Amino acid sequence: EDKVVQSPLSLVVHEGDTVTLNCSYEVTNFRSLLWYKQEKKAPTFLFMLTSSGIEKKSGRLSSILDKKELFSILNITATQTGDSAIYLCAVELYSGGGADGLTFGKGTHLIIQP
Amino acid sequence: EPEVTQTPSHQVTQMGQEVILRCVPISNHLYFYWYRQILGQKVEFLVSFYNNEISEKSEIFDDQFSVERPDGSNFTLKIRSTKLEDSAMYFCASSEGGGSYEQYFGPGTRLTVT
Numbered sequence: 001e002d003k004v005v006q007s008p009l010s011l012v013v014h015e016g017d018t019v020t021l022n023c024s025y026e027v028t029n030f031r032s033l034l035w036y037k038q039e040k041k042a043p044t045f046l047f048m049l050t051s052s053g054i055e056k057k058s059g060r061l062s063s064i065l066d067k068k069e070l071f072s073i074l075n076i077t078a079t080q081t082g083d084s085a086i087y088l089c090a091v092e093l094y095s096g097g098g099a100d101g102l103t104f105g106k107g108t109h110l111i112i113q114p
Numbered sequence: 115e116p117e118v119t120q121t122p123s124h125q126v127t128q129m130g131q132e133v134i135l136r137c138v139p140i141s142n143h144l145y146f147y148w149y150r151q152i153l154g155q156k157v158e159f160l161v162s163f164y165n166n167e168i169s170e171k172s173e174i175f176d177d178q179f180s181v182e183r184p185d186g187s188n189f190t191l192k193i194r195s196t197k198l199e200d201s202a203m204y205f206c207a208s209s210e211g212g213g214s215y216e217q218y219f220g221p222g223t224r225l226t227v228t
Contacts, residue, residue, distance in 0.1 A: 104156045
């Protein structure tokens with residue numbers, strides 16, 4: 001069975017701290033790994049990673065994939081209260097059908113205290 | 115910025131009734147998806163759709179579910195005879211391409227079956 005495991009499940013930090021969120025996966029036919037931010041409703045796309053060792057960066061957020069050890073991390077530096085959300089990791093698999101559904105982890109609930 | 119829209123935002127129905135959830139994907143996207151999230155649980159893939167047919171479906175997507183693209187803009191999910199356990203948030207997503215393309219999610223429809 002394909003598995004995506006995120007840790008920690010919840011995390012409370014103070015504004016200005018740096019956080020690292022983890023995502024490990026055990027899947028067949030890996031294609032890509034995606035990170036989403038879920039605030040109230042819709043998951044909002046952050047990053048897509050397909051190659052090992054190449055860091056993707058957007059402002060204070062960055063992410064990297066290790067395909068040998070089967071994990072990814074999402075870093076957020078100088079956290080702000082607006083970063084409070086559930087961060088979802090999802091893996092896309094090759095299905096052969098062309099439109100591949102994503103397999104999600106349970107998410108990390110991040111709370112930033114002022 | 116283009117976005118996926120969904121209607122209604124909240125639907126309440128009685129057990130055994132049929133419901134249709136509607137989505138308008140991003141206009142130049144060709145691949146469409148439905149996911150659901152039962153309260154407190156993971157986001158789960160239901161089905162993907164491309165070129166007017168189902169591309170991939172999960173075990174959850176049984177005979178009571180169907181999808182359709184009735185015109186050039188809408189994408190619908192029909193649940194024929196709702197059960198209590200169908201209560202969930204249903205997300206529509208779309209992507210430009212079928213593999214290693216970001217999937218963009220709509221705001222969701224909260225379905226409550228009583």
